[in-house]
Every structure is written in structure tokens, then in C-alpha cells.
Amino acid sequence: MVNVRVCFQKHTFHNVIKIWRMSLTSDSKVPKAMNHDVIGPPDKISNLRPVIVHIPKQESSIEKQFRLKREEIQKWNETFWSNHNTKFFEQKEKFTANHAKKYSSESSVSPMTSDEMSVFYKKFLDENWKTHQMYNVEWYRKNIGLLLLALRVTVFKVARTWKIISKL
């Protein structure tokens, strides 16, 4: 869990910039008139869809808390998966390169069979077991926390609307 947190802090800034740049460079445009949250196409590395959370004009403290929490969790997820996926493809390339070297020295080049590749898949999964455990526990905690916060925001909004209606 410590590892995950450290790597989150390291990459926070990087990710803010990244999301901002993505909204600029992406082929598709971010809708300008934002009255709602907007969701983008999946990131090419992390595979996660970026969300730009809408800031309402008169934001109450609980709404702000919810918005900040969402942004924080999004960045945390983005960092984890972009690191993880980069690692996967780097190690996979290394593995196939090693394989090619080994066989080219024997002067008989053979393509990677799926059985040989599965050695890598197992290795990668086993090596990252602990990372995934930590990520999973942390994700469950964050996800459920966010759900409860969303529930509180909804209750708050309903109460606010009710007040306005009863005044009329």
C-alpha cells in the first residue's frame, strides 16, 4: 500500500499535465459548454477513460469533497494502470527479444509459440501478485468510500430541492 501511495504522489503532477494535454491533443474535442461531467475516449496506455468533473456554480462543501475525491481516485487509478501496462509491454518485449537472441545464436530462428509466451504471462502475473493485492484492497476501500460519498451528495441534493419546493 505504501508503494502505491508513493508512486501516486510522484505522478500526481505528471498526470494532471497529462489529462490536460490529452484534452488539447485528442482528435475529438472536449465539449465547451460544460454543464455536466464529461468522459473521454480510453487512454492508450492505461485503458481508462478520463473524466473531467464539472464544478457547479454554487458548490457546497460536500459536493466539493466528492469532486476532489473523484479526481484523486481517478489520478490514482490512471497512475497505477499506466505504470503497470507500460511495465507489461516493456517486459514482454524484453522477453521476446531474449528469446530471439537465444535462438538466433543457435542459427535456427523459431517464432514464439503461444506456449512459450504463456511462460511470460505466468511470470508476470506471479511477480505482480503483491502489487495487485495492494491495489485491490486499496481500490475496494476507495470505491466503496466514493459510493458512500455519492450517496450523501444525492441525499443532500434531494433535501436542497425539497427545501426550495416547500418554500414555493
Next chain:
Amino acid sequence: MIHSTLCPILWRLPHVLPRASHVLLLRTDLYSTKATPTRKPQILAKPIDVGTLTNEIPRHGSQFSELEPVSIIEPVASTKTSKKKKTRDDDWREMTLDVKKLPQYYLMLSKSRLTSLVVMTSMAGYSLAPAPFDLSTLLLCSVGTGLVSCAANATNQFFEVPFDSQMARTRNRVLVKGMLTPLHAVSFAAVCATTGLSILYFGINGLTATLGATNLILYTIVYTPMKRFSILNTWVGAIVGAIPPLMGWASCMDSLGSGAWIMAGILYAWQFPHFNSLSWNLRPEYSRAGYRMMSVTDPGLCRRTTLRYTAGILALSCAAPVLDVTNWWFALESIPLNAYFTYLAWQFHQNSDSGTSRKLFRFSLVHLPILMILMLINKKEWSSKKQGKDGQDGKS
């Protein structure tokens, strides 16, 4: 064998140097256009050995997903509609709720095909029970089981968003695409679970409701996280698959008899050839997303259990008449079906590749409904039930 124009393609694959005995296999896109309408058709290159040419041509799966597209070609008839569709998925989109599409979202959230399979197995469990047929009980049981299954699937998707985002198979789920909020999905699940379990408890009996609640917890709280913790997840998943026919039987009898256990046993065993063959082609994605599936962590065990459990189905089908669940015709009729299933599992065991695994997976989808139907046709109690009914009529 290598055509000169294809040579540049070969150099793109870093681990392969061109050699005369290698042929380059070219294929176009591998995803169904329905599931991923925005994908551009791609030519995918795979170097293959001449010796393995037969049966090594995957049609839809991992071997190609590992490869780099060598070129991206626009569709020949790039009509306006396809362009429209493309921009829709690649665009930034306001996260507003499209109320018109709500029924469709709910169906997706409930994994409607999986839910209908669950409902069918519970109906089969109900029909197999040796008691007079009662339409209202059957309907209550189906609706209740279906709603509990919807709740389980919606909760599962709530927990899995970042993981689902990683895999092509699950990338288009409603929560991943932000069509519904997580709170909306969980509320849907809560309503389904409450209604479903109430129908089972008040409309049928406590045993069925308990089985339903157990399965809901087993699936959402045990199985879902376990996929990333332990190889045992397939066994837990198999138990989850085996409980619906027990619920059907329990809603008819208010107890569990040998017929219920036979059917649950068949469903338990069926999960292994079904799921192992499916997961075989998803190994790269499972590895990256952190799923500890048997096909990745222990491929040998994956092959062996597949074969073992298909043989188990054969044995269980023959045991059905011994335990007075069906007549002897069932054993006779099911032998060819189960023998072919076992034969496909044997082929998968001997030579596990995308071809054999896909064949096995496809047949598993046909195998289960046929076996259930055979079982119902040859039910032992059809005749005695009629007599029982007559007897009752006579008394009244």
C-alpha cells in the same frame, strides 16, 4: 514462400527473422463489429511455421491481439453512418443519463445472456423435481432467481470498473463507458436483490431464498475479488453456477433430493470445460489485468481439469438413472453427446491452442441445453406424477 512484398511486414515483428520455412498469415480484424463498432479493420500479421499450418488459425482471440497491426485500412465502403459511429465512441461525451436507453443499460448491467442461462437452469431444476407442475411457482422462481442474478451482475460490475477497462471483452460495459453512475448501478442492484429475495422468501420458501442469498454473496463478495487473489476462483465460480438448479428444485420440493444434486453436479462440472476453454485465449489480457486464472497460472492443471470434468459429466449422466432421477434411456442418449464433449476436451488436453479451445467452448454452449432437455424428456417421475394426480383427483 515469402512473397517479396510481404517482407517489410515481417521485419516489424521483432522476434522473427524471415526464413523460407515460415509463411506469413494475414488476417483482417478479429472483433465482432457489433461489440466494437469503432474499431478500424486491421491487417494483422502472424508468422507461422509451415508444419503447424493446420488448425492453428485463430479466428477471434489472443494470438492476434498480441500482434501489431501492420497497416490500418479504412473500410472500403466508408459510409456516413460508420463515420458517425466512430466519432461517437472516440469523442468526449457529457455524462448525462439517456433515459430512453435505460432499459438497454439495465439489461447490460444484468448481463442479460448470463442471467437467462441462470434462469433456464433454475427452471430445469424445477421441472426435474418429482412434484405436480405449478405454473405460478415456476414463474415466481424464475423471476426471483433472475432478479437475484441481475443484482449479482450489477454489483460485480460496480467492483470491476478499472479491471473491465483493461480487457477487450469487457471494455464496452456501461459503467466503464460512464453511461450510468456507480451509485445508480448499486441502487439498481439493491432494488433487484431486495425484490428478488422477497419473491423467493414470501412467494416460495425459505430454503430457496437462502440459496439465492448465499449465491449472491458468494458471487459478489467471494468470487469477484478472488479472481485476483487465488487460482481457486474457478472452483468457487463453479459452485455459483451449480446453485441455480438447486434453487429450482428447492422451490418445487422445499428440500434437496438426489435429482437436484445430479443436476447441480453436472452444472458444476460443466463450468470447467466451458470456462477453461474460454480463458485459454484470454491469457495475455488476464496476465496484464492481474486475474489469476488457471489458464495462466497453471496451464497443465487447466488442461487436466477440463478433461477430468467432462469425464465427470459423462459419469454423472450415467448415474442419473441409478439414483432414480431419470430412466435408463437418458444414460443411453446422453452418451454420444457427452462422449463427443469429452473427445473435444481430450483434443484440447493433447493440443491446447486457440482452435481446440474454441471448438470446445462453442460445443459447451450447445451441450448444456441439449443435456438439460434430454434429462427432462427422460424424467423418471413423469408417469408416477400423473398417477399421483389421478389419485388425488379420485380422492377429492
